[in-house]
Amino acid sequence: MSKLSILQNIPCTLVTGFLGSGKTTVINQLLNFKPLNERWALLINEFGRIGIDGALLANAKSQDKAKSDIAISEVSGGCICCTSQLPLQVALSRLLTEQHPQRLIIEPTGLAHPRQLLRQLNDPHWQTALSMQAVVTVFNALQWQQPKYRSHTGYQAHVAAADVLVINRYQQLNKAELLALKAWISTLNTHSQIIWAKPASQDKIDSIDPNISDSKTSVDFDRYLSELIVPLTQPSVVINKSATANQNSTRINSSVINPGVVKSSSNHVRKVVADQPPYYYHDQRQDMLVGGWRLPAASIFDFAKLKLWLLQLPNWQRIKGLINTTEGWLQLNFTPDSLTIETSDAQLDNRLEIILAADTDSTQDKIEQREIWDSWNSQLMALVV
Template identity: 50%
Template sequence: MSLSLKTSTIFQNIPCTLVTGFLGAGKTTVINQLLATKPVDERWALLINEFGRIGIDGALLASSQDNTAEQDSIAIREVSGGCICCTSQLPLQIAISRLLSDHHPQRLLIEPTGLAHPRELIRQLSASHWQTALKMQAVITVLSGVQWQQVKYRHHDGFQAHVRDADVLVVNRYDQLNAGEKQALIEWIATLNSQASIIWAVSEPMTTDITEASGVGLAKAYAAALSTQLSKPSQVISAQRKVAIARPQRSTVSLQPQIHSLTMASSASTSIDESDTQISTYTDLPYRYHENQQDLTLAGWRLPASYMLNADELPNWLLALPNWQRIKGVVHTSDGWLQINFTPDSLTTSTVDAQPDSRLEIILQLEDTFDTAVETIDSQYPPKSSTAIDWEVCDRELMAMVIVNPL
């Protein structure tokens, strides 16, 4: 089904920027830095693609806006349930068309999932029905220095793919690289994409050997360099080869806290609805889904806000999951509402404002060829096999952490 939508003729040359990067590179941080440069009197739109179907980043970004006026000037829409570059062009076209027609933005930012195929996404955005509506600016790719240090990333085709199709690389998390390693990183980038420019992100907090004044100057220079990319035409937008990926098989179940009997309700339907960019629609909480895509297993839980999880047990349980590559969530716990952001290189949690519900999403590697660096830290939850995980057992373990009537 092709959508040659009216937006292509109504709107002309809306500046559009792709912010790409491998799983866990730090794209959301860069997106926030770009949003901070928005002139007060401009309307911007942000399209977020999450590989899973829970949708976490969009809710957090929306709730992070300081005031109602700021929320009104930045429209945020999510496309969940798969990579927009390989599931179908339909969700991408619907999402962009509705953002343009409903919000009339003066600039559009697109954050694809870290498992996306940038070349295919670029090819889609170069299609004839977008050529008049969108003015594609420099493709900004976020690259983690910590990830690059590890051979498994440097040799990973998906990691390399983001570098190949970048106009500019924003390198972050490079503080531990010495001068020789930084030079090696520059040379490695050049072997994949000699035309890409490099921006070294300013880390927060600044290192102690930099004076406060120098740190402020570096931060301003970085913000200016980043902002400049929003007005630079892309040099990599061209015809691209298409990557075909089989449609995944999906299943969903309903959950209840362990204090109640665990009943399995029929799953809500999965469909693409032109009235909404969400690929999957659910009617009841709580629920869990899981599915296989490529060589990955995705799973997610969405729980009512009234379900308070034990803050001491939850991290240990998550880290004991097999061959995990990414764990994200915003969860109501006994320590308050927490944002969870785990990669094999970094385990971070932070407090956030109360949310309408709790959300957890995990990405597991089906095979052991892409090992994680995190070991199980609590024998209460022994490691499971990634190829034979029992999701009903996981449900029961998670529900057992719900504190129904905290004192």
């Protein structure tokens, strides 16, 4: 009998959301609910190879004793829902058998295909080990205002796969826009519950749910958190439907190996892609360009110049990093509508990753793309003090 077969009904929550939706913030809020006497685990899948989200959450864990008993494992370098089940099986099996968590949270990349991942998690291999709870999808309302997002099939897929939609960045929308947003969501998903997120930095905001009268306002952050914890113990309508549709399907052949990196919480690496700094890569996947750097911790960047350089990159969609700068160690989390900069503990190395929208009208070949990235690499290195 395998160790995995002994594990039974571990509560598992899938937290999805399109690129730049704010998943890391919501996951940090969920982790705050961990009882001190429980061990939780977090499986993170990143589109890039560097592994920024895991480092960001590990940094938050080091600053919060309540989060100290959380095992973090990463699958980097691609989407775990693509090509084969092997990366997911390896990462999950290792995490469960080595760490024995009492609750599991899975964060797929923002460019994932949620339906494919749900089908994988409904495989008989996991049905007894995992008890799948409500799928939580984080939704950026400012993104929705832009037609390029509303018409994007990947953006729509995350909404369609949600049991619970956590909507943030909605404060700038007026009543008519909020009604239009809810109507648009209903065309993709008729059953999802909506939670309106509230920033912790504000004491009170007006309730903007169009179904709530003006007299029922002032939903505070504690109220939001009390709503957010509920999906951790709710059964998933979406996953149950997926299981029913999947009953007669065959298992995916797991002999095809995904080229990504599988790292366990014990820091074992199945395939070393970004082992020791200095390391730099770039790639194109789907309609996105992605590149990243791991550099020695002793490399200190001029922060003002670094920020200016990053923001002038063309068509960037996401910038994440843990960087040693002239202003100390900083964690960067940039989206086109939000620039978040926070202090960080000292790290073992500098990490930076950027995702850009590919120019579909461009005729650049791989050689030209490599020349552009090499030029950016030289420019970045010139910012080291």
